[in-house]
Structure formats: structure tokens, C-alpha cells
Amino acid sequence: MRICMVSDFFYPSIGGVEEHVYNLSQMLLSLGHKIVVLTHAYGDCSGIRYVTGYLKVYYLPIKVCYNQCILPTAVCNVPMLRAVLLRERVEVVHGHSAFSALAHEALMVGSLLGLKTVFTDHSLFGFADLSAALTNNLLEVNLGMVNHAICVSHIGKENTVLRARVAKNRVSVIPNAVDTALFTPDPQQRPSNDIINIVVASRLVYRKGIDLLAGIIPRFKNTPNINFIIVGDGPKRDLLEEIREKTNMQERVQMVGAVEHNKVRDFLVRGHIFLNTSLTEAYCMAIVEAASCGLQVVSTSVGGIPEVLPKSLILLAEPEIDAIYAAILIAIERHRKSSFKVSPPVANGHLPSEANGKVKRRRRRKAVTLTSPTQLPASSAPPADQNSPAEPVMCPYRCNELVETLYNWEDVALRTVKVYDRVSNERSFTTSELVFAVWQHGSWFLVFFVVAHFLMRLLELWRPRKRVELAQDVQRTAS
Numbered sequence: 466m467r468i469c470m471v472s473d474f475f476y477p478s479i480g481g482v483e484e485h486v487y488n489l490s491q492m493l494l495s496l497g498h499k500i501v502v503l504t505h506a507y508g509d510c511s512g513i514r515y516v517t518g519y520l521k522v523y524y525l526p527i528k529v530c531y532n533q534c535i536l537p538t539a540v541c542n543v544p545m546l547r548a549v550l551l552r553e554r555v556e557v558v559h560g561h562s563a564f565s566a567l568a569h570e571a572l573m574v575g576s577l578l579g580l581k582t583v584f585t586d587h588s589l590f591g592f593a594d595l596s597a598a599l600t601n602n603l604l605e606v607n608l609g610m611v612n613h614a615i616c617v618s619h620i621g622k623e624n625t626v627l628r629a630r631v632a633k634n635r636v637s638v639i640p641n642a643v644d645t646a647l648f649t650p651d652p653q654q655r656p657s658n659d660i661i662n663i664v665v666a667s668r669l670v671y672r673k674g675i676d677l678l679a680g681i682i683p684r685f686k687n688t689p690n691i692n693f694i695i696v697g698d699g700p701k702r703d704l705l706e707e708i709r710e711k712t713n714m715q716e717r718v719q720m721v722g723a724v725e726h727n728k729v730r731d732f733l734v735r736g737h738i739f740l741n742t743s744l745t746e747a748y749c750m751a752i753v754e755a756a757s758c759g760l761q762v763v764s765t766s767v768g769g770i771p772e773v774l775p776k777s778l779i780l781l782a783e784p785e786i787d788a789i790y791a792a793i794l795i796a797i798e799r800h801r802k803s804s805f806k807v808s809p810p811v812a813n814g815h816l817p818s819e820a821n822g823k824v825k826r827r828r829r830r831k832a833v834t835l836t837s838p839t840q841l842p843a844s845s846a847p848p849a850d851q852n853s854p855a856e857p858v859m860c861p862y863r864c865n866e867l868v869e870t871l872y873n874w875e876d877v878a879l880r881t882v883k884v885y886d887r888v889s890n891e892r893s894f895t896t897s898e899l900v901f902a903v904w905q906h907g908s909w910f911l912v913f914f915v916v917a918h919f920l921m922r923l924l925e926l927w928r929p930r931k932r933v934e935l936a937q938d939v940q941r942t943a944s
Contacts, residue, residue, distance in 0.1 A: 469501050470486050471560045494520060563586055615638075621769050660692055666696040667743070681789055682705070682712065689717075746767060757864065778859065
């Protein structure tokens, strides 16, 4: 199957959507599918490029308007998008992120070409503010032209169904995954004395609850054996640095700044507790990566977070300073009382390669049979009393095994392929059906859609499909 992944967010930009598109594409390539990625140019990174695994990426010469997104013109990029989709003989167009204008435009062009379309929503939105209302209206119009939608959590599905007014049977839930071979524990990197490190890794913005974090840090001013490691950057960094200065905790609050994704693990393994203070999340990749590194997770109970990890790996709290502080104290007390032994001996945080490979292959076979995070064996996720400091801390290596059982990219890819197979068996939308869908969900967008339709007709006369030069496929070599 020939699939085109489309999003404004892709490498060299760093983020959850970028990582999802890249890892899903790599796994689909390994399953024998032909994948191309469509995104806008990033500075000098433009044109056609090949990345790891011969993944073909089109960095289109389109100017960025705001926050790494192109200007949503709906018609200006139609010729370029049509040429790429026909050149690569695409069968399924898969757009990512409701914020991505390029994804919405490519889905519209794909529908007009008679291709099958799939959209993945990675975020939660409200209904009150102006930006959410505009985004919801645009999403409603585009999902009317899409064969199927995917959400990363069940709460995300409910949110998408409500704000886009789409039928539930046209929305599936497929969670994100984490590379547990990259995010492995290494308890030897933790302080050998009684110091406990609390790690925070996120963008320092309001939506991530940085104001809550600024209220929690001063609570530990008189607790000298508690340190903070804050990874990430953003407009709220000045607030945290101000709090650090006022509380005289310069040596105990380390502001790391922005780091590349493949280096995040180096900071996670130094911690005992991972703190997430997000105010809204559809699916938080950071807490999964932290749990894979063996950290006890303390997080706000918002959005889809409660369904991501079993209770044995996470402490949930209301998005309030007092509640989060109390949950951190419980996590600290559990670590002080823990007496797990790390075995077998490890080198650089990794299990011996031969044993590690056999165990991982066995766990992957078992993981394919799981259909949701809640389907855990009784022995894998023992019930945890959220308010009990006596609850033991799980061995970091056991945490890594459990996370891989829950979330791995092979499982995500196989479930995504089932969605592709489903839409491939559906008939394509007719032009009249598309016009009716646009008129029903957003009559204001009908003008742009009609202009795009006639532009496609003109392009078909000027440069018919049979005259479009087809791209040559690069054969993957066996590794």
C-alpha cells in the first residue's frame, strides 16, 4: 500500500507529532508499505530528501505563517499537492494534527482526486475561546471529507466526536508508542546518597501547567535532599528562573533548556520521580517515556492521562498545587522505603544484547494481542492504593518491560494498517457528496472548496494524470 503522511510538524522540528509520524512511517516501511512524508521547508532543509530507512520526505517550498504552520489558503498549494500525490501514486493520504493547515489541504486534495483519506487528531480542544471555535469549525469541515479518523486516547475520541460532530463508528482509538530500546533504565545514574531527583520534561508554556510547577518548587525550599531537573524551554522559563532566585534554590533547581529528543533519556535516568503538571493532554508521551526509564510518575489527572499508564506506575492528582504536592510527598516516601534490587548487572543502562533481544521479541508477540491499555494481566499491573506511601516502587527494569508490553510501534502500525484496509474497501466520495458534506458542516468553506475543485479540473486539462512523471521507488536493502 502506498501511503502519504502529511503534517506541518516533522523533523528537524522536535515534538510529539513529529516523533509519531517518523516512528509510524519507519514501522510501516518495515512492514513492506511505501511511505512518503509531506511537510513544509525548514530553513535550508527543502526539496526531496531521504532519511533513515529510505523514508522519502518532501520539504515543500511553502512559507511558514505562525507556530510552524503554513497559511491556510485552501487553494494556493493545490497544484503542488496534486503533483506530489499523483507522482508518488498515493493510495491513502494520512494527515496529522488539527493545527496543521498543510494536512487539511492535502486531505481535501486527496478527496478530490478520489483517494482514501485518514486523519489523526493528537490534541484536546475546548469550546469557549475563539481559537478553539475556529479550529473546531475547520476540523468539522475537513472530517466531513475524510474516510476515517484516529484519536490517541478514548477521551480524545469523545472530544473529537463532540467538537467535529462526526459519527463514532468513523473514529478509532490507537495510542502512541515509545521506543523502549532507547528509553531504558539506568539506576546507577541516580545519586548514591539520600538525594531524590524530580525530573520535569516539557515545553515551558501555560498549557503544560508551568504556573503550578512554579507554586510547587518553593514548597521544597526547606527540604534540602530534594532536587529538580527541568528539561525544556518556552515563554514560562523566566517565571521558573525567578522562582529559583527568590527561593535561593539555584543549586537545587537545574534549568537544562531545550534538548534533542534522543538526549532526553540522559536526564530521565538521573531522576527518581517524573512530574507532569499539564492542564490538558490527549495523550502524554513524556510520562510513558519516563515510566519506560523506570521513574515513578506523578501527574495531573486531566484529559487522557488517566488511561495511559496503570496505577502501579503513576500517581494522579487534581491540577492544584496542594494536591500535586501531596502526591509528590507520597512518591518520595515510597522511594525512601523501597528496597528493590537491580538485576541483572547492566552496562550503560541496557540489558545484555542477546537476552534483551529474546525477551523483547517474546513481549512484542504478546503485545499484539492487547487491544487497549486496560487489558493487562493481573500480575503485570497490581492494584495500587493512590494514597498509600507503603505501596512499593516497581523495579525500573520491570517498568520498562511493562511499558513495552503496553505500547510498541509494531502494535500501533498493525492497528493503523487495519484502518487503511478498512478505508481501502470503501468507495471514494463523489463530488456531489463532498459538496454536500462541506455545505452541511461549514457553508463558509464552500467557496474555497468550489474554487479548489475547478482548479483541479483545469490542472487535469493542462496536465492530465497520464502525463505526470511517476517517481522511481528506492529499494530497501536488507539490514
